[in-house]
Amino acid sequence: EVVKTLIDTLLIVMVVIFLFLGSFRSVVVPVVAIPISLIGALFLMQLFGFSLNLLTLLAIVLSVGLVVDDAIVVVENVERHMREGMSRMNAALVGARELIGPIIAMTITLAAVYTPIALQGGLTGALFxxxxxxxAGAVFISGVVALTLSPMMSAHLLRAGHTDKGFSGVVNRTFDRxxxxYGSHLDRTLNARPAVYIFWAGISLLAVLMFATIPKLGTKELAPKEDQGVIFGIITAxxxxxxxxxxxxxxxxGKVFQNxxxxxxxxxxxxxxTGFGGMVLKPWGVRKTPTKAYLPQIQAKLGAIPGIQMFPIMPSALPGADNFPVSFVITSTADQERILEFAKQIFAKAMQAHIFQFGDIDTKIDQPQAQINFDHDKVSALGLDMQQVGADISASIGGNYVNRFNIEGRSYKVIPQIKRVxxxxxxxxKNIYVSGPNNQLIPLSTVASINHKTVARSLNRMQQLNAVTISGVPAVSLDAAxxxxxNEANKILPKGYVLDYTGESRQLQTEGSKFLGV
Known part of the structure; x- marks a missing residue:
């Protein structure tokens, strides 16, 4: 696909150059500069240790349209001197000398535009x-080619007077007109300098306002959604x-996905x-329906399944993302239950405002827990050894292996455990028996009771603080969510609470505005 795109780009560039230069001889010079500049770029890639990947190939394709600029300028300048009566060699030498400064400036300017991207840190720097x-390397090589090879090729390929005949003559006469x-209108414009200054000041002011306003009014996303042909969902039971x-x-x-x-x-x-599941769709050459079109249909069927929650999503196009795009973390030294109360208030506000298609809070205090409490007086009276009691209970329900045995050359674990029923x-x-004195078996209910309580499924921390995370799939842009x-957290949370992010949300906060400087 990339090779096809590169070939198409080369053909389009060659046709455009021919239409504007009007001569096959003139076209040869910038066209030759293309492969030489690209070969030089590949050499620099090898020097920097870069591989041929999607981004470097994209850079090579884009550079095709840039590397010909300097060569075209050289050809035009040499042709101008030849029309004025200079010999081919003198026209090439004089034309190249006149353009040393402009070409160096053009090359440095173009390279300077792209180089700062490479100096970015984090995900942006890693990707770009x-x-x-x-x-930038391809542009630099093209500048060198334009000042060395292009003038010499122009001296040998261009002919005096060939630009006045045929299609080349038509093109040149059109550009002359x-x-x-343009010259006549430029003279009129320069004669009205006050109006030009006012217009320039207005455009400059609008540019400043646009730069200051767009980041605030526009929506920001870390990356556009890419149709990777994959849908998956997180199962919550x-x-x-x-x-x-x-x-x-x-x-x-799974049957919903299969159907x-x-x-x-x-x-x-x-x-x-918990768990996760999903589906991989057929390649684009086989199917015509985009992946996104299947999401509402799948969600309607998954929502009808009792016993679990499962929301289908498309995976992020960038690495390092969490399960869901929104991952909003509230951290504090306060108890987890207290943080959860505030998180529920913020989450309720978001659901009322239809911010989420699907949302969830990671901290759930709904895990039933049974705690065995021993009566130490009875344990002492019966002469039980607590270490042995613990070992008996662990062997009955723990699921740990205690030994191995061999059958036909294979080793298997010995896992003692009472039947699941x-x-x-x-x-x-309570029906478990533990070992007592003289190998007597004593029911656990004789010395212990069971207390029931509800605890959190997990207690999460971030930056050494207790943390509760609000996550989900936004119905609006990620930045707006x-x-x-x-804003709601600033209204609800008291002092001492810190907001943080993970996954795609963190990447958007740290990387999304680096190019704008906001």
């Missing part, structure tokens, strides 16, 4: 460093769900209370 330096028309429950509902989600006509294959990974709920733990959350 090779692109910027490859493009345009030059005369109840805290007390078993692996059997999650697999059953996840299989139903899409353009599905190539599906994938799924599940655990008791006997450990489906915490109350069944983050600004809304920031």
């Amino acid at each position: 460093r090779e692109f910027a330096l490859t493009l 345009f030059r005369d028309w 109840p805290a007390n769900a078993t692996i059997d429950d999650t697999i059953r509902y996840a299989d139903a989600a 899409i006509p353009d599905t190539r294959f599906t994938f799924q990974v599940t655990s008791p209370d 006997d450990r489906l709920n915490p109350e069944q733990l 983050l600004k809304f959350l920031q």
Whole structure:
């Protein structure tokens, strides 16, 4: 695909040069500069240790239109001197000497435009460093070619008077008429200098206002959504769900993906209370429907599956992203429960304002937990060893392997564990027997009781602070969603709370405005 694009670019550039120069001899000089400049760019790529990848190939394709500029200027200047009566060699020497300053200035200017991109840090620098330096290198080589090879080729290829005949003559006479028309209008404009100054001042003021206003009024995204032919979703199950429950509902989600006509294959990974799954669509050569068009249809069917939450999304085009584009983190030294209260208020405001298509809060205090409490007086009276009691309980329900055994040359783990039917709920733990004195078996219920409570599924931290994250898929631009959350957080959160970001949201905050300097 890139090779085809490069060939198309070369053909278009050659046709355009011919239409404006009007002579095959004149076209040869800038056309020869193209491969030489690109070969020089490849040499610089090897010198810098760059590989041939999508970004460097893009730089090579874009540089095709830039590297011919200097050579075209040289050809035009040499032809002008030849029309004025100079010999071919003198015209080439004088023309090249006249253009040394302008060509060096043009080359440095173009290279200076792209080089700062390579000096960026973070994701921007990692992505565009090779692109910027490859493009700047091609422009630099083209400047060298324009001052060395192009004048000599012009001296040998161009002929005096050939620009006055045929198609070349038509082109030159057309440009002469345009030059005369432009010159007359330029004279009139310069005679009205006060009006020109006023117009210039107005345009400059509008440019300043545009630069200051667009970043505030416009929407910002880290990168446009790319149709990669992949849809996936994160599975969220109840805290007390078993692996059997999650697999059953996840299989139903898998059938939703399989029933899409353009599905190539599906994938799924599940655990008791979470997981992910999705689908890969057929290549573009086979299907005509874009990936985005399937999202509403899939979401409607996934929403009808009980027992799990699953929202289909398209993966980010850039690396380093989280599961969802929005990842808004609230951090503090306060308790997790207190942070969660504020996070729920902010999230409720966002849902009321229709900021999210789908949203969630990572901290969930809904995990049932059973705690075994021992009566130490009874333990002492029965002569039990707590270390042995702990080992017995661990062996019964822990799932750890204690040894290995060999069968037919293969090694297998020995994992002692009571049957699953006997450990489906915490109350069944009371039926476990532990070892007592003289190898007596004593029911656990004799010396222990079970207390039930609800705890958080996980306690997350960020930058050594307690953290709660609001994440989701925005119904507006990512920048607008983050600004809304920031504004609501500033209204709701007391002092001592710090806002942070992860994934794509963090990249947008740190990288999205570097080129504008805002």
